[in-house]
Amino acid sequence: MTLATSPAAVDKFSAAYETFAAENASSPKWLKDVRQHAWSTFAELGLPTKRRGNELWKYTNLQPLAAADFEYSAGGSVTQDQIKATAPWDDTWNTVVVVDGKFNTELSNLHGTAGLNAGSLSEAISAGTGNVESQLASLAGREEYAFTALSTAFIDDGAYVAVDAGAELEGVVQVVFVTSDAASSRASYPRLLVDAGEGSSVVLIETHVNLSESAQFSAPVVEMFAGDGSTIRHYRIQMENEASFHLGTTRIHQLSDTNFTSTSFAVGASVARNDVHTLLDAPGASCTLRGLYMTSGSQQQDQEISTTHAKPGCKSDQYYKGILSGKSHAVFSGKVVVMRDAQKSEASQKDLNLLLSRGVEIDAKPSLEIYADDVIAAHGATAGHVDRDTLFYLQSRGVDEDAAKAILVRGFAEEMLNEFKPQALNDFVERVTDERIPILLAESDSLGTA
């Protein structure tokens, strides 16, 4: 595979990197090495703007990002009320707030819950807390992935969530990444490190909100380590403004008998990518990856979902649903690799899409790469329209066409919305969906019905 470099795009970030490296010369050596290595990787790769011959980016147009300029001005101030108005919120949750990549203690809402260490990543780095040094940037280092490298080159602060071995947390932990209001376009590199100890369990909501109206560039990187027998229920809420670029990386390492579920709700950004990889690295690990994406206007929303079955007796399940309208574009690229030793693996992949207008494009490509011989695997993808017979059924009961379509679109989403279990989170995704459906339907046309 040839990867095109884009020197101009690299140049755009290099001055900022030089400044950043100089300002952080006193960081621990291991961290400076991590940054330096990541920067070299990025400088070699550049932004993946060339699509031809580049399977990972074949369907994604990054020219608008390459053409944009980002300043490094300071953002505006943020209040907790602003966050409550734009992100899911519950006072009982332990909420870590990160503004423009920096942990903010005043805006956070932490209860000192036993067994939970949640707060600033930068503090965890300087204090050498737990496994930070060995874990940070150890998973998210896929060489060919430019955004992970770029983000890693700028590792500084963010959120750190560690759950003690044996601690089964009852409440919810939320990390909110806020982009503050600013007239200029800025780049930010939100970072989250999660260390779930042996036998622990945690419910974790990762939320991305944007208080600005201008185009922002965010390349968040999340790494999660699931210790033996631990359970992580992860939710990812992506609510960027529709001018922004959001290129996210999530990497999960699972040990034996771990249970990882992740449910994504993606409605924001001009160009967004949710790149998730779970490594099932010990027997009995299972992961359930779910998501709902909704696109309108000229939005692009990519789900790049991959799982590696490295050891025997693991299970993986990917199931995503998309609702597309206007001239928007979505990609579901699901990949499951079952290594030679991973006998008795079970894997399933599914991606269902509801297309509401003729201008949309969906590229759904579930794929399985199986090197073991004792494996149960299934995959499928569909793209359909609002069913005409169903529409007539609702209309014959007195519901007009627009309301009937809204009911059917909502019904399509319902199954995924039900996956968001914490009440305040469920209320939030339902509310956003109900607000979004009229926008989707306003951009629909008769071809969205068949």
Next chain:
Amino acid sequence: MLEIKNLHASVVDIENSEILKGINLSIGKGEVHAIMGPNGSGKSTLANVLMGRPDYEVTDGSVTLDGDPILDLRADQRAHLGMFLAFQYPAEIPGVRPWQFLKAALDSKAEARGEDKMTVRNFSKLFDEKVAAVGINPDLVKRSLNEGFSGGEKKRNEMLQLEVLQPSLAILDETDSGLDVDALRIVAEGVNSMRSPERSFIVVTHYQRLLNYIKPDVVHILVKGKIVKTGGPELALEVEKNGYKTYLDAVGANA
């Protein structure tokens, strides 16, 4: 109540697809009319055309409800005037609960008529009453509409909608010969309990069986898109005994 004059209808965008070839029918208030006919006679098409299914195009004729022409109205507008179509195979709608759907239907109707919407509390009360009356499993109505319902459960759900919406003209499309006895009984119970001097029914069926449970006032025989004979309940018994052959021969169609 319903006047159908010289109704001609075809499948939209398909040439020479005329199915209804001049139907004349008059249904009075409180009457139950049965429309019987062999397969392919246009019975189900008539039921769907009356409700305004967009797959069909009316090429000639008129239909009035209480004197008002309805053919230019959309299905939801016809529903607001009090029309209802019970489907033979109602659509399965994932993620939509019967409660939610019926509330939306009543709200639309109220809005169209400039009336106040029913409060959630009052609607819930009405809904629970009707669920009990129809004998539908209360757990079922918490699930997605018709999804995974058995044939009988789908029928009960149609009858639940009939009970909640209280139409003045209900059309029942029970064309299929494959309907089991339980389902027939459910439909019949629904119709019989809703029968009133203010409400009319059109029951479309292939076999006389359904009419053992629902006693029609008038029976029409529909063959090749035309009504060829009209009579009382005895006409249904005659068809049961002799089949449709004589009627098919009379219009020169192959049996």
